[in-house]
Amino acid sequence: MNSTDLMKQLPAQWSTFGPGYDWLFYFIYWMSVALFVGIIGTAIFFVVKYRRRPGVKAEPTGHNLVMELAWTVAPVILLVLLFHWGFAGYVSLTSPPPDAMDIRVRARKWSWDFEYPNGGHTANSVTIPINRPVRFVISSEDVLHAMFIPAFRVKRDAVPGMYSTLWFQATHTGDTRFYCAEYCGAADAPVIGADGVARETGHFSMGGPVHIIPQSQWQEFLVGILRAPTHANGTEFTPAEWGEQLYTAQNCNTCHSVNGSAMTGPTWQHIFGHDVALADGSHVPVDENYVRRSILEPNAQVVQGFNPVMPSYQGSLTDRQLDALIAYIRSLR
Ligand code: HEC
Numbered sequence: 313m314n315s316t317d318l319m320k321q322l323p324a325q326w327s328t329f330g331p332g333y334d335w336l337f338y339f340i341y342w343m344s345v346a347l348f349v350g351i352i353g354t355a356i357f358f359v360v361k362y363r364r365r366p367g368v369k370a371e372p373t374g375h376n377l378v379m380e381l382a383w384t385v386a387p388v389i390l391l392v393l394l395f396h397w398g399f400a401g402y403v404s405l406t407s408p409p410p411d412a413m414d415i416r417v418r419a420r421k422w423s424w425d426f427e428y429p430n431g432g433h434t435a436n437s438v439t440i441p442i443n444r445p446v447r448f449v450i451s452s453e454d455v456l457h458a459m460f461i462p463a464f465r466v467k468r469d470a471v472p473g474m475y476s477t478l479w480f481q482a483t484h485t486g487d488t489r490f491y492c493a494e495y496c497g498a499a500d501a502p503v504i505g506a507d508g509v510a511r512e513t514g515h516f517s518m519g520g521p522v523h524i525i526p527q528s529q530w531q532e533f534l535v536g537i538l539r540a541p542t543h544a545n546g547t548e549f550t551p552a553e554w555g556e557q558l559y560t561a562q563n564c565n566t567c568h569s570v571n572g573s574a575m576t577g578p579t580w581q582h583i584f585g586h587d588v589a590l591a592d593g594s595h596v597p598v599d600e601n602y603v604r605r606s607i608l609e610p611n612a613q614v615v616q617g618f619n620p621v622m623p624s625y626q627g628s629l630t631d632r633q634l635d636a637l638i639a640y641i642r643s644l645r
């Protein structure tokens with residue numbers, strides 16, 4: 313570690329909060345270093361200087377008014393200043409400007425849904441314009457999660473049954489990342505990646521890119537999220553291709569395999585067109601309506617041998633995305 317690493321313990325500053333936040337962090341950090349060195353250094357010096365020696369008698373010193381006032385008043389001033397800076401920072405972190413753009417953020421095991429002002433959604437990836445205040449209105453559909461964007465210096469819990477908010481204004485275009493900062497459980501089985509490597513999943517899959525784009529591209533982005541994704545040559549994905557993309561983009565793959573192995577949820581291989589046994593002992597055919605209902609109301613018909621832990625995707629998948637997922641599951645029959 314060299315001297316510049318010591319000064320660079322925080323990630324790049326990509327929001328308007330960066331300078332003030334980092335200044336206060338380094339102020340407290342270097343003040344702590346200075347006090348630690350000063351106090352421990354003085355203690356060691358005194359231990360050596362006033363150690364017991366044969367023939368030297370201890371002489372109590374009594375009061376020193378000036379020193380006692382100094383070490384009382386100086387910390388009081390310092391603490392009041394720290395409180396003032398901290399409180400002022402807290403107020404600006406929690407008071408979004410009235411013209412902030414709202415993005416609705418829903419957390420669930422184990423994915424994030426972002427809903428934009430025009431009703432479009434993205435999953436596990438969020439895009440925002442530069443130089444514009446943005447407010448996240450966050451909730452959780454199951455357990456505690458937390459939205460954390462280190463480059464913006466913001467973090468807020470996602471709590472079931474209540475809304476929490478955070479806001480920021482990005483100052484750079486480019487890509488950074490967000491994370492779930494509240495351990496929210498692990499999936500029962502690892503996901504095998506395209507490279508054949510098994511990865512622990514669950515909480516660890518709850519992160520993704522933050523794309524910060526110029527304001528001139530913002531309208532185009534909003535229109536684009538309402539359409540089906542396209543191949544490099546411009547042709548639209550078929551419904552089954554789109555469904556396959558959603559299977560990973562929506563993190564369905566943290567609980568469902570497509571190769572026949574059971575994970576937290578049942579595999580999707582060879583289910584379409586067959587009967588499935590439900591927890592109540594009945595059998596129902598897996599058709600379009602059953603799959604659609606399984607996604608929107610997962611606890612209505614629970615598959616035998618599995619726990620009712622699947623979150624509902626009501627409100628976060630459009631009808632066309634539901635059709636695409638159904639087409640993909642049908643293609644696996
Ligand atoms: C947290 C784990 C989890 C995630 C994430 C998850 N599911 Fe599920 N899913 C389950 C479990 C467990 C079941 C079986 C119990 C039940 O029926 O509710 C299930 C059942 C299903 C079924 C019925 C399957 C059958 O064999 O009858 C479908 C269809 C389904 N999920 C679709 C999806 C889709 C689409 C997504 C992503 C958008 C998704 N699931 C995400 C856990 C999950």
Ligand SMILES: [Cu+2]
Binds near residue numbers: 419456457515
């Ligand atoms: Cu989480």
